[in-house]
Amino acid sequence: xxxxxxxxxxxxxxxxxxxLPLHVFEERxxxxxxxxxxxxxxxxxxxxxxxxxxxxxxxxxxVGTVARIANVAELDDGRMLVVATGVRRVRVEDWLLDDxxxxxxxxxxxxxxxxxxxxxxxxxxxSLRRLRSLLSELxxxxxxxxxxxxxxxxxxxxxxxxxxxxxxxxxxQRLLVADGLEARMRLLAELCDAMSGDVIGLLADGEAGGPA
Numbered sequence: 001x002x003x004x005x006x007x008x009x010x011x012x013x014x015x016x017x018x019x020l021p022l023h024v025f026e027e028r029x030x031x032x033x034x035x036x037x038x039x040x041x042x043x044x045x046x047x048x049x050x051x052x053x054x055x056x057x058x059x060x061x062x063v064g065t066v067a068r069i070a071n072v073a074e075l076d077d078g079r080m081l082v083v084a085t086g087v088r089r090v091r092v093e094d095w096l097l098d099d100x101x102x103x104x105x106x107x108x109x110x111x112x113x114x115x116x117x118x119x120x121x122x123x124x125x126x127s128l129r130r131l132r133s134l135l136s137e138l139x140x141x142x143x144x145x146x147x148x149x150x151x152x153x154x155x156x157x158x159x160x161x162x163x164x165x166x167x168x169x170x171x172x173q174r175l176l177v178a179d180g181l182e183a184r185m186r187l188l189a190e191l192c193d194a195m196s197g198d199v200i201g202l203l204a205d206g207e208a209g210g211p212a
Contacts (some may be wrong), residue, residue, distance in 0.1 A: 002093050005066070006032045007044040007102040009058055013172040014045040014065040016086040017152075017159040024080040028101040033072065033080055041069040044090055044106060047173050062092045063109065063177045086159075089176065116154050116182040121161075124185040125150065127192035128161055134199040141166045158185055167191055 008029060014020050024030055036043050046064030067084035074080050090106040097103070129144050136143040150160050162175045162184065171191050178184035 002105045002107045004096070005042070005044045005090070005104060005106045006035060007046060007060075007064075007092075007104050008032065008067070009046050009048045009060050009102060011048050011169065013047050013169055013176055014067060014086045015159045015163045015172075015176060016065055016088055017156055018086045018163040020045065020067055020084045020086065022080075022082040022084065024082055025078075028098070030078060030080055032101040033069070033082060036069055037072065042066050042087065043069075043084075044092075044104065045086075046092065047169055049170070060092070060095070061173055063173070064090055064092065064106075065176070066090055066106075111155065112180045114180050114182060116158070116180075116185060120182055120185045120189075121154060121157060124158075124161055124189045124192075127189040127196070128165055131192040131196045131199070132164070132166060134196055134203070135166055137203060138199065155181055161185070161188060165192065167195065 008022070024033055032043060043066070044064050045067050047061045048058045049061055050059040065086045066088050068087050069082060069084050071083040072080055089109040089111075091109045092104045092106050094105045095102070096105065132141055133143040135141045144164065150157050152160065158181045162172070165172065165175070165188060167175075174191075175184055175188055178187050
């Protein structure tokens with residue numbers, strides 16, 4: 001069943017269970033935050049496929065995530081520092097007028113109730129850890145500590161792994177759209193392994209080009 005939801009298009013992908021810090025300075029989005037605080041605190045986040053977060057005129061993806069405001073700090077000049085949390089996936093059925101802020105008719109997009117083998121989750125986590133370890137050698141992102149234990153039920157673990165993945169935004173969007181936890185984790189492992197191969201090539205080239 002479709003329902004109306006205020007939307008906040010961003011140049012990033014928000015996953016369920018993930019945190020979202022926002023610096024809200026545009027008047028329309030300050031109005032959106034105010035309306036959210038007067039109701040249930042929820043708004044939608046979708047990835048901007050093309051265009052800018054500021055000023056409108058962007059192209060937006062049709063699958064996003066409902067975010068719920070957890071904390072707000074209002075600054076003296078009217079800007080707002082907002083912390084929200086991803087709650088559930090939604091599909092945009094129709095975009096409405098951006099007046100006074102972007103709104104859409106959306107429908108909840110629950111994951112299919114399928115069991116994901118533990119080995120698939122373990123493989124995805126291993127691929128993610130390997131990629132981050134390789135990228136840390138380039139100085140791009142920190143490796144995940146060996147002592148870090150990713151806990152929760154399988155769905156929560158899956159979303160946490162997606163949120164930790166240092167992938168391009170369109171690849172992250174593919175993870176958000178993926179149909180079910182097992183398919184999502186297999187895709188995560190595939191994307192991380194492919195990027196790891198590229199990073200290994202860069203590291204090998206760097207060593208080959210180093211001083212003799």
